[in-house]
Amino acid sequence: MTSSGIGASVKRREDVRLVTGQGRYAEDYDAPGQAYAAFVRSPHAHADVVAIDGTPALAVAGVLGVFTGRDLADGGVGAIPTLIAERGGGIRSRDGSAFAEPPWYALATDRVRHVGEPIAVVVAATAAAARDGAEAVVVRYAARPAVVDAVAALASGAARVHDGVAGNRAYDWECGDAEATARALAAAAQVTRLTLVDNRLVTCFLEPRAAVAEWHAATGRYRLHAGLQSVHQLATNLARVLGVRTEQVHCLTEDVGGGFGSKIQLYPEYVALAWAARRLGRPLKWVSSRSEGFVSDVQSRDHVLEGELALDATGRIVALRVHSTSNLGAYVAPTIPISTLSNMERMISSLYAIPAIHLRVVGALTNTVPINVYRGVGRIECVYTVERLIGRAARETGRDPVELRRANMVRAFPYRTATGALYDSGDYVARLDEAIARAEVAGFAARRAEAARRGKLRGIAVGPYIEGTGGVPQEFAEVRVLPTGIVEAPMGSNSQGQGHETVFAQVIAERLGVPYDAVRIVMGDTDRVAKGVGTFASRSMVRAGSAAVEATAAVVAAGTTMAAHLLEAAAADIEFADGAFRVVGTHRSIAIFDVARAAAAGKLPPALGTTLGAARMHENAAFAFANGCEVCELEVDPETGAIEIVALTVVDDSGRAVNPMIVHGQMHGAVAQGIGQALIERCAYDPATGQLLSGSFLDYAIPRADDLPAISVTSRDVPSPTNPLGVKGAGEGGTVGAPGAVIHAILDALAPLGVTHLDMPATPERVWRAIRNARANA
Numbered sequence: 001m002t003s004s005g006i007g008a009s010v011k012r013r014e015d016v017r018l019v020t021g022q023g024r025y026a027e028d029y030d031a032p033g034q035a036y037a038a039f040v041r042s043p044h045a046h047a048d049v050v051a052i053d054g055t056p057a058l059a060v061a062g063v064l065g066v067f068t069g070r071d072l073a074d075g076g077v078g079a080i081p082t083l084i085a086e087r088g089g090g091i092r093s094r095d096g097s098a099f100a101e102p103p104w105y106a107l108a109t110d111r112v113r114h115v116g117e118p119i120a121v122v123v124a125a126t127a128a129a130a131r132d133g134a135e136a137v138v139v140r141y142a143a144r145p146a147v148v149d150a151v152a153a154l155a156s157g158a159a160r161v162h163d164g165v166a167g168n169r170a171y172d173w174e175c176g177d178a179e180a181t182a183r184a185l186a187a188a189a190q191v192t193r194l195t196l197v198d199n200r201l202v203t204c205f206l207e208p209r210a211a212v213a214e215w216h217a218a219t220g221r222y223r224l225h226a227g228l229q230s231v232h233q234l235a236t237n238l239a240r241v242l243g244v245r246t247e248q249v250h251c252l253t254e255d256v257g258g259g260f261g262s263k264i265q266l267y268p269e270y271v272a273l274a275w276a277a278r279r280l281g282r283p284l285k286w287v288s289s290r291s292e293g294f295v296s297d298v299q300s301r302d303h304v305l306e307g308e309l310a311l312d313a314t315g316r317i318v319a320l321r322v323h324s325t326s327n328l329g330a331y332v333a334p335t336i337p338i339s340t341l342s343n344m345e346r347m348i349s350s351l352y353a354i355p356a357i358h359l360r361v362v363g364a365l366t367n368t369v370p371i372n373v374y375r376g377v378g379r380i381e382c383v384y385t386v387e388r389l390i391g392r393a394a395r396e397t398g399r400d401p402v403e404l405r406r407a408n409m410v411r412a413f414p415y416r417t418a419t420g421a422l423y424d425s426g427d428y429v430a431r432l433d434e435a436i437a438r439a440e441v442a443g444f445a446a447r448r449a450e451a452a453r454r455g456k457l458r459g460i461a462v463g464p465y466i467e468g469t470g471g472v473p474q475e476f477a478e479v480r481v482l483p484t485g486i487v488e489a490p491m492g493s494n495s496q497g498q499g500h501e502t503v504f505a506q507v508i509a510e511r512l513g514v515p516y517d518a519v520r521i522v523m524g525d526t527d528r529v530a531k532g533v534g535t536f537a538s539r540s541m542v543r544a545g546s547a548a549v550e551a552t553a554a555v556v557a558a559g560t561t562m563a564a565h566l567l568e569a570a571a572a573d574i575e576f577a578d579g580a581f582r583v584v585g586t587h588r589s590i591a592i593f594d595v596a597r598a599a600a601a602g603k604l605p606p607a608l609g610t611t612l613g614a615a616r617m618h619e620n621a622a623f624a625f626a627n628g629c630e631v632c633e634l635e636v637d638p639e640t641g642a643i644e645i646v647a648l649t650v651v652d653d654s655g656r657a658v659n660p661m662i663v664h665g666q667m668h669g670a671v672a673q674g675i676g677q678a679l680i681e682r683c684a685y686d687p688a689t690g691q692l693l694s695g696s697f698l699d700y701a702i703p704r705a706d707d708l709p710a711i712s713v714t715s716r717d718v719p720s721p722t723n724p725l726g727v728k729g730a731g732e733g734g735t736v737g738a739p740g741a742v743i744h745a746i747l748d749a750l751a752p753l754g755v756t757h758l759d760m761p762a763t764p765e766r767v768w769r770a771i772r773n774a775r776a777n778a
Contacts, residue, residue, distance in 0.1 A: 005510035006725070009661035012499045014255075024254040026210035026227040031283035034212060035064055037273055038130035038286070040120040040137045041295065042112035045146035045367040045690020046159065049110055049119060053138040057122050060136050062129030067276055068120045069107035076243045077275055079103040080266055080334065083237075087338045087472075093172045094360070100170040102162040102365070104331035106241070106271035112141070113161055113330035114369050115692055116295025121272045123284060146690030150327035150364035151304055161330060161365040170328055170363040171337060175345045176419050181358035184319030188310035192393040197759040198381050200302035200327065200683040201676075202294055202694070203374055204702050205496075207257025209297065210287040213273035217281070221248050222274050228253040228524070229264045229496060230534025235526045237266040237334065242274060249274075253524040256496040260673075261373035261536050262298050263496065265334045269296070294695045299683055300374030302327035303381050309389040315399055317408045319356040322348060322385055328363045329370035336372045337363060339537075343378025346468040349417040350386040351428045351627060352408045357418040367690045373536065375673055376735040379467045387463065387740035391747070395756065401744075402462060406432060409464075421468065423625045425718050431629045431651050432464055438714060439631035439649040447633075456635040458646075459749025463630040463741025468623040469729025470722075471537025477547035478530065479508060479555050480613035483597040487512060487519045489551075492532025493544035494523040498731065499662045500540060506658055507545055507725070511552035512592060513579030531617060538626065538729020541658055542722075547618035549724045554614030562595050562608055622722035626733045628652035630671070632741035636749045641768030643679060643746065650713045650737075655720045655728030663730045664713045670731060671711050674738025676703040682761050754778060 004010050017023055040052075054066030082101045084091065092098060108119045120137055124130035145159035152158055153168040161168050185191055211226035222242065228234050231251040239249040256263065269286055277284045288296065303324045310319040326340065341361055348359045390408075394401035406429055415423040444460050451458035476492030489508055493500065505519035522528050533543070556576050563581030564571040573584050582589040590598075596612040598604060633647040650667055657663045680701040684693040694700040719726030739760060746762050747755065754774040758766065 002510065004506060004516035006506055006658050008506065008659065010502055010506060010516065010659055012502045012662065014499065014501045018255065025207050025257055026225065026253070027287050029212050029225045030285065031212050031214055034283035034285050035123050035125055035280065036127040036130045036286070037276065037284045038122050038134040039118040039269065040122065040134045040139065042108065042115060042117045042119055044112055044141055044143055045115050045148070046144040047112050047141040048144065049108060049112060050140040050142055052120055054120065056136040056138060057133035060129060060133045062125040063122060063133040064125065065123045065276070065280060066120060066133065066137060067279070069105055069109035072105070072107055072272065072275055073109065075275055077106060077271060078241045078243065079105055080268065080271070081237055081240060082332045083334045084337060087335060091173070091338065094174050095172070099337060100165045101332055102165055106268040114367050115690060116369065117330070118268055118272065121276055123276055123280060146367040148366050148368050148685040148687055148690050150302065150325045150366060153364040153366045154325065154362065161367060165365055168365045170332055170365055172362045173341055174358065174360040176358040177356060178358045181319045181321050181356040184356040185308060185310045185321060188318055189313040190311040190393065190397055192309045192389055192396055194307050194389055194392050196305045196307065196385055196388055198301045198303035198305060198384065199677060199681065199760045201300045201374065201681050202683050202700055203260055203262040203297055203300055205258030205260060205262065208288045208290055208293050209267065211270055211273055212283055212285045213270070213277040214283040215278035215281065221250055222278070223250040224270060224274060225252050226270060227256040227263055229259045229536055230532065231494065231524055231526050232492065232532040233264065233534055234266055238270060238274060241266065241271050251526050253494060259496040260375040261377060262300070264534060264536055265298065265372055291696055295369060295692055298333055298372035299329065299369045300371060300377070302371055305381060305385045307385045307389045309393050311393060311397065315397070315404055315407055317352055317354050320348070320354050320386065321358045324361045324381060326361055326363045327368065327371060328365055329368045330365065331370045333370040333372040339373045340378045343468065344382050345419050346421040346623065347379045347382040347466065348419055349421070350383050351410060351464050351466045352386065353410050353415070354418055359419065368685055375670065376732045379732060379736045380739065383465050383736050384739050391744050402436065405462070405464060424622065424720050424722050426625065426627045426653055427718060428464065428627055431627060431653060431716060432462065434714070434716065435462065435629035435631045435649055435651040438651060438712065439633065439647065441631065444633070451635055457638055457749040458635050459745040459747070460631065460633045461741055461744030461748050463632065463737040463744070465630065465733050465737030466625055466627040467538060467729065467733050467736050468625050469538035470542045470623045471539040472533045473621045474617055474619045475533050475543035475547045476529070476531040476615070476617050477544055477551045478613065478615035479548065479551040480611065481555060481592055481596040483593065483600040485518060485593050487514055488522060489519060489548065490522040490529040491544050491548070492529055493535045493540040496535060498535065498540060498666065499659065503541060503658045503662060504544065504548055507548050508552055511549060512555065513577065514592065530615065538731040541725065541727045542624050542729050543618060545658065545725050545727060546620065546723045547616050550616040550618055551614050554616060555612060558614060559592055559595050559612055562599060562604055562612065563590050565604055565608065566590055566595065566598055620723060624655055624720035624722045624728040626654045626728035626730060628733055628737065630737040630741040632745040634745045634749065636746060636767060638771055641764035641771065643762065643764065643767065645675065645709045645742070648709050648711050650711065650734060651716055652713060652733060653716055653718050653728065654730035654733065655717055656726035657715055657717055658725070658727065660715055663715060666730045667713045667734045668711050670734030671738050672703050672708055674735040675708060675742060678739040678742035678760050678762060680761050680763060
């Protein structure tokens with residue numbers, strides 16, 4: 001390892017730019033002659049749109065146009081694609097029927113289905129005039145009954161969200177062996193049953209969404225500049241909706257202030273902006289307010305999970321059955337069913353060797369903001385459910401919860417789960433044991449006694465986790481060795497804060513033997529990066545890093561042929577090391593940049609070309625399974641229900657760490673989001689009206705610095721055999737493990753009072769009520 005190569009904790013090169021105010025986010029971009037857009041949004045959760053009158057808006061000074069869903073439909077604009085056909089591999093419901101795909105248009109036409117759904121866009125010379133114009137648009141509605149709860153939406157007689165979707169059931173899917181699982185449950189010595197709530201979250205990325213859309217008549221191309229996680233996916237899907245070829249859409253993004261999965265999809269606003277920009281012949285800019293984002297940014301989670309765990313007489317897990325009712329919101333958002341279901345199928349066994357598993361997931365449409373992917377999607381639902389079941393089973397059978405986990409963990413790799421996932425590598429028991437040791441669990445009894453003297457209830461618990469990393473099995477990288485002494489590397493995976501400019505440069509610099517500072521990463525621009533998939537699913541180093549390795553190998557191979565000609569030797573006699581090609585057994589050599597200069601100067605045969613570079617689309621169906629264990633220690637104030645996490649310890653296996661410091665930073669952020677879901681975050685709707693009750697940061701809490709402890713992270717990396725770098729994704733494991741650790745620690749603290757169950761979020765009020773009820777029933 002060099003001081004800046006693979007394995008070095010190099011400081012992030014992008015941070016100087018970002019912390020000195022030189023970052024360029026979507027709102028920072030302006031186009032010459034741009035106008036501004038504002039959206040008219042539904043105040044109703046469910047209503048017919050009787051009439052839209054834009055005439056009053058046109059009377060507002062500066063307003064240039066008012067456009068509705070009818071205008072877009074007349075202009076040939078299609079619906080936002082679900083991508084089920086493209087990514088589902090022929091997926092079907094249990095009865096063989098296709099998944100429901102009700103059309104989701106950029107601007108609603110006849111009916112609105114959630115509060116905040118856009119129905120018109122107003123364009124004006126200034127942002128203020130656009131907002132004034134939007135407020136002046138008159139819309140007449142005929143209200144309909146609304147349903148916001150997934151279980152209620154599936155019940156007989158519930159308000160129908162879409163006329164073409166019977167019973168609001170978008171799909172009813174299953175995996176595993178239902179019959180074998182039922183037999184094992186029937187024969188088991190112990191069956192533990194539990195119903196859990198996976199609370200709905202608002203995706204509070206730091207940077208609100210913003211976009212500038214342009215139409216260039218001379219080239220016949222659209223251009224969209226926005227904060228995106230995948231410029232290539234967005235270009236493809238925007239072109240599809242607008243009815244043009246993909247090459248007619250240029251998408252680009254610069255710095256992105258967080259995404260967590262929610263900035264992958266094609267949003268309605270981007271479609272409307274692009275269409276209106278062409279219609280008016282000038283660029284259009286829109287910047288979401290935070291309150292607007294609460295009702296228009298896709299939300300996340302929202303499952304009700306019914307689990308059954310069967311043990312034999314020795315404490316071995318023999319079967320698991322889980323039935324999840326998943327709230328999809330008002331529409332089937334792009335990729336969400338496939339992302340959720342494929343991840344749940346991979347992760348339902350968690351870290352345990354379970355011989356019989358049956359998983360059923362029902363997707364329900366409701367009058368709420370659509371759900372889409374968010375950090376840990378599909379993983380947290382499985383790991384949290386299994387962990388809670390094991391915790392309950394331990395209590396019901398009088399077993400030690402750690403010993404029950406340890407006895408059932410997978411120990412030999414590769415391991416094929418009962419639902420077909422192939423766990424590649426790891427040492428789950430060692431991670432568990434080291435986390436317990438580092439958290440000083442042996443001394444907990446003394447700390448609990450000391451807390452009791454202060455009137456506090458202290459608890460501790462483990463939270464093992466696993467996450468299948470890699471997502472879509474392809475990614476693109478290109479490596480160009482320039483005669484200027486720079487290596488330029490266009491990458492298909494773009495950053496939203498993960499440090500891509502740093503870590504990809506570390507990989508390429510080490511592989512080519514060039515200075516780290518000589519590598520320049522290019523990303524986030526469909527005109528400068530030929531192909532790409534994007535950043536999500538803890539995949540960037542697993543997929544894009546592998547593509548970079550393959551591209552650098554191809555560069556070395558091409559450079560070897562070039563160097564052989566320049567050194568007048570056979571290619572077989574050329575070796576490459578430390579950034580130079582050498583004739584074996586001699587001192588004759590030529591540096592890689594000198595080869596690039598010779599090629600550019602025309603000193604090579606035409607067949608060898610004039611550039612030194614290579615591009616590769618990496619493809620690998622195998623997943624790398626990151627894993628680890630968290631230990632949470634906390635105190636509960638029994639008089640108020642307030643919780644203070646006093647220590648959180650993580651021992652993590654994310655494979656080979658390219659940059660350990662960045663891996664630890666990813667883990668800190670992931671744990672913080674997991675704690676947020678466990679303790680304070682809850683997106684709430686009024687069940688009668690469908691109004692969002694947690695529509696601002698006054699009503700929706702996210703973790704602050706003083707809510708979090710110092711998070712201790714230890715890396716114990718077991719290289720993955722699935723990719724050339726041996727890496728596993730590091731972005732989501734902390735989120736997946738934290739909820740189980742935190743909730744079990746609270747239950748451990750409250751156990752002396754007789755509290756046995758809590759759902760997330762464990763807010764002070766909810767904890768206080770649980771304590772009060774336990775005391776009343778004592």
